[in-house]
């Protein structure tokens with residue numbers, strides 16, 4: 594098997610593109626896919642300051658690496674969830690990467706849930722009688738947005754890949770979550786003041802391709818999934834999509850990119866959403882961040898946790 598580009602020995606096959614690449618051509622292919630994503634979805638420009646949400650996993654560290662290599666100004670933001678050995682290992686991966694790139698300028702910001710919210714994510718979820726992942730989602734969304742806005746970043750980038758987006762789309766379609774479908778895209782505009790622009794520059798790359806990128810470019814990452822992810826619906830959707838992909842390479846790409854194409858044709862979704870958000874969103878009465886109700890879900894969650902502690 595030879596590289597489609599340079600005809601030397603290939604190290605990876607990409608069936609959905611009918612291609613095979615050597616290390617250099619594969620790295621160029623990955624960079625090219627991210628460049629295309631940034632341009633076609635109007636994510637950010639050369640002068641923008643980007644805050645990358647890093648978890649220690651392959652996707653977010655690959656994203657940080659790719660953006661830096663493409664010459665963008667990107668810093669990292671890590672939320673330490675306080676999930677025992679998992680959080681310790683993931684934080685050490687993030688720190689290792691951050692220390693290696695620090696001489697080039699990028700900074701790493703950290704938010705520690707145990708310190709700021711008063712308890713680790715599992716304890717917090719237990720206190721508010723909510724599933725761990727939904728509590729985690731509320732806190733991460735809130736803190737990501739806050740970090741980007743307060744630290745004056747132009748955009749917040751996350752490492753969601755093609756597999757994540759296709760699985761999420763499948764879940765939204767299966768349950769006809771129309772509101773979520775409307776908002777599912779690689780770029781969420783900064784529709785109102787206090788609401789950071791959010792982008793997903795890896796939506797053109799699969800999980801397997803990002804793992805290969807890390808291995809070939811010697812980026813160390815935490816291989817284990819978060820222990821709380823066990824049994825999550827998304828994992829089942831990913832499994833189903835992987836079976837379809839094996840039978841028919843390109844399925845995930847046709848499914849998700851096809852959806853984006855339809856969305857684009859239907860309307861300029863970001864403009865429509867921006868207008869819709871402006872009418873729906875107001876300032877949280879407690880913290881001032883944008884929300885659709887009087888008090889945002891983070892402040893409600895924290896108030897409930899405080900009530901539990903007070904007894």
Ligand code: SF4
Nearest residue numbers: 725726729819821822
């Ligand atoms: Fe948070 Fe759940 Fe994801 Fe773990 S699996 S990082 S608890 S959302």
Ligand code: ZN
Nearest residue numbers: 877880889892
């Ligand atoms: Zn609030």
